[in-house]
Amino acid sequence: MCRRSLDLNFGREFDSRHLHQSSFFASLKTSPGRPVQSEKRRLIRRSPIYWAKTIIKKLSMYHYVYILQSIHFPENHYVRFTTDIKKRLAKHNEGGSIHTSKYKPWKIKLAIAFEDKQKAIVFEKYLKSHSGRAFTKRHF
Numbered sequence: 001m002c003r004r005s006l007d008l009n010f011g012r013e014f015d016s017r018h019l020h021q022s023s024f025f026a027s028l029k030t031s032p033g034r035p036v037q038s039e040k041r042r043l044i045r046r047s048p049i050y051w052a053k054t055i056i057k058k059l060s061m062y063h064y065v066y067i068l069q070s071i072h073f074p075e076n077h078y079v080r081f082t083t084d085i086k087k088r089l090a091k092h093n094e095g096g097s098i099h100t101s102k103y104k105p106w107k108i109k110l111a112i113a114f115e116d117k118q119k120a121i122v123f124e125k126y127l128k129s130h131s132g133r134a135f136t137k138r139h140f
Contacts, residue, residue, distance in 0.1 A: 062113040063120035065127065067136065068092060070103035077109065077136070081124045085111055110140050 064085045070076040078100050082088040089108060095101035114120040126132040 062115060063117045064111050064113050065120050065124045066111040067109045067127070067140065068100065068106040069109040071105045071107055073103045076103045078103075078106065079124060079127045079136075081120045110136075 061083065063081055063083055065079070065081045066085055066088070068078040068080075068089070070078075078092070080088070085108070089106065091097065092100045093105045095104060100106060112123070114123070127136060
């Protein structure tokens with residue numbers, strides 16, 4: 001039985017059984033100076049598995065601006081941005097940051113995802129300003 005899936009790059013069907021047959025790659029016509037191995041990489045790169053990994057990679061490239069609240073000292077908050085929010089929270093709770101080790105453990109009060117790093121930095125800077133702190137107290 002042949003497994004078929006949609007080739008997202010060109011909108012035509014891609015037959016995955018060819019990836020497992022070395023004779024298929026040997027029979028490819030290559031231009032002068034272009035080895036068969038690069039054709040194999042090109043075909044694998046266009047496979048649905050490649051696109052799934054690419055999408056996951058892009059999703060993980062969000063930049064988060066987060067507000068932490070101390071569990072034992074609820075009046076203390078900490079604002080920062082990161083790309084891996086779970087890892088950063090664990091680091092704060094382990095005491096890996098000098099500024100947050102005094103008031104640990106922490107919980108995430110708010111996390112906002114940005115695709116653009118610059119927008120995340122600007123928003124973090126705003127939340128750390130006087131008007132940003134007033135905005136945070138009023139709305140969160």
